[in-house]
Amino acid sequence: MTALIHEPELAPGPAAPPRRRRRRRLDLGIRLLLVACVGLVAVGSVVPLVAVLAAAFGPEALPRYARFFSSPVDLTILRNTLVLGGLVGLCGTALGFLFAFVQTRLAVPGKRILHVVALVPIVSPPFAVATATVVLYGRRGVISNGLLGLEYDIYGLDGLVFVLSLSLFPVAYLGLLGMLRGLDPALEEAAMNLGASRWRTLRTVILPLLAPGLVAPFLLLFVEAIADLANPLVLGGDYTVLASRAYLAVTGEYDTTSAAVYCVILLVPSLGLYVAQRYWLNRKVRTTITGRPSGSVHLIDNWVRWPIFGLALLAAALIVSIYGTVLLGSVTRVFGVDNTLTLEYLREVVAGVGREAVLDTVMFAALATPIAAVFGLVIAWLVVRHLRRAAGLLDLAGTLGVAVPGTVLGIGFVLAYRPERWLGPVEVFPSLVGGSAIAGGAAAIVVAYVIRSLPAGQRTAVAALTQIHPQIEQASTDLGAGPLHTFRRVTLPLMRPALLTGLSYSFARSMTSISTIVLLVTPETKIITSQVLSAASTGRYGVAFAYCTVLTAIVLAAFALIRLIVGAGANLNRVATDNERPKR
């Protein structure tokens, strides 16, 4: 994502109407949209965040810092968190690079399938990977113990790094894939032509050029890994991290002050690295300097490709084994032990006690998805096209939903929206979270879904918008269309692919969101992911797998539905590149 902001160029010449000179006066419709976006972001992430900060810097909280930094237990938790983030960042980025390299530079068969396998974890319901990993590779694991006779203790750092790297690497993969594809092949040819071997070309040309590209996914994975709550709960064992510690403080100890303190300590690296990551991405991307990319990519076709390919296949096999286990686990009595087929678990989820959770979750996600996608699009449009100084701020505010760890956001919701707000005898703001919340806390859950899934759509939209030459929109304005009309008639149709991605991502993220939601569910509102958590932590793996399978099926069905409604859309790349490249 690049947030290059195109200064709206004024119409040339003295013929420009004088009102254009009164710059900074935004169109009324745009101002309304801006207010709506700011309102959503304020309610959804700024207020909860402020609530956390207020609690964390309240008078009773201050002594907790001294205790934190003098307590070996707490310091170990902090170290655990950072080590986990660093390792997942490294492994995930390396895995992403491996898959991207195989995809773009190796002459091997089956690359399409490998691509699909690499994308599977995007839709992964939380716990699915962790639970399946325990079943397959745990102490009594089907593969580790049953096949290899090992007694490997998967709980702890090793298991977490394994599971988180596998679940998060697709982000790195997609980013690096785009970069490797965007590299002018002539650069590699130039190196080869000057006498560099393939290995030398990789080392002296490809990797240095990709270095900025490697830093961004590393930081992003770092942030996501330290924010993750689901996997430490299932797989952490006695390896405690800040997110799970804060969660326990709220749900087990009812100590919101300590929770807020843990949150702030978690926030520092999360926000810091998230901002660092954005900085990296916003730097001028160094690809080709002049001219059109020329030449063709030379695929590696000697024996070297096989070990690399083998490594990627191994990773792919792990992914397939894990997701296969989820599927098989949902239709067998105890997968690996008693492989009798049974529909009992699926029936429980679809027709039994799980029915309510499934319906609630789908309804909330279906409500949140269009809101998130539209807001993502609108924020992107405002950021790229209409705002100047405030653009960076709004862009950052919109992506707070991923920058702030879900647990922190959830605790913020609890702190900000659980108590009713009274002004004298009048209740001005009802409780939104907790047992006495209106609509069983549904409102808070939908807002949390929107905030958590907004950034995905926003980022795709920003990327897509920066690709559309502003002159296309200027042409529409020039013909007399107002900015909103232009957006609806020109920009939006061009961004249909981005909208499609935004909607799909938003829905998938909502459906699989856990770390915020787990703090917001009430007895009246059940959410699939929190059901999975309770099933997995009580050892009812069959039910957990059944939930995951149903969830995945719903997400895939929704993808198809969204595609049907929005339409696949015109190929944006063509429009963009035709305008960016110099004419001959």
Add this chain to the structure above:
Amino acid sequence: MTVVVPDLAVAESAGAGTGRLRLEALTKTFASRTGTVTAVDAVDLDVSPGEFITLLGPSGCGKTTTLRMVAGFEDATSGQIRLDEKVIDSMPPQRRPMAMVFQSYALFPHLTVGENIAYGLRLRRRSREEVATSMRMALTSMNLVGLEDRSPHELSGGQQQRVALARALVVQPKVLLFDEPLSNLDAKLRGSMRAEIRRIQRMFEITSIYVTHDQDEAMSMSDRIVVMNQGRVEQVAVPGEIYLRPASVFVADFIGRANFIEVVPESVSDGRAVVHALGQRLTAAAHPTVSANDDNAYLMARPETMKLTPVTDGRTGIGVVLRSTFHGPAVDYEIETTSGTLAVTDPGADPREALAEGTNVNVRIDPDRAYLLTRD
């Protein structure tokens, strides 16, 4: 991954008398949805050491594919490439003693100008002093002194072009390859870079293959031009011959502007034919395929080799001025005749005295610069 130490002994200094490049029936076919496409069709070419050869043709004629086969970026489907009599077909690009200047320059954006130039030298494990010396020479000869610590994107297009050339030159290749290197520069800069490239190439006497679709560029730079069309070589000749003795209608039409007048040669002997054209009987050179009473022949005459004389006192001439256009250095006329519409250029004409539209004129062809060829 393996570390292949390139056999750079081959790539050592060129020196005089080496760098003879021969393409023998070089062919490249691509599989496409509808079958196979022949991009390069049995191209034969013999390039002498130190010669500057241009591959010229419209886009899709196979010139770039030919160049990339020479560089080793594409494998030939059949045929051979010989460098100093040694077949190099199976030699990977990094071991061929050649250096290429790319259309996009392909400067490494993460390296400085100096590091870009030194890239190939370091690969050849030159000592620090040698690298410094060669680099200083390259910087001086390419007018880049003082820019060595800049990033490529801080340079102008022309400077980037010179860095690309310097980077290719310092490894002392036996063959220099150019892939439309000037197409990203503006017209004025292109002119000076042409001279610059030619000067450097002459100075080091490096065999050069230059791909372009710009006929001006080909004319002004080349020792010989190879005109290609649809994967085949149409003609290989020095620029003057390409221009005035084109081997085919395609060549005549592609290079410059040409008038084709249908004629039936009366007689042909010793490569000269007698024809009637535009009321004029003339003897002109003829392509070997032209024979007497051939009803498939064209007389090719360039616009600037024809002269117009206005016919006054009410008589009709051989043609009528249809349109006149002033171009600065010349006035272009379109003349309607019974042999079709002709283009005639009057260089150095005073635009105020240009012939008015509708003027009756006679046309005289300069027989020394006209040429007879067979229709395709």
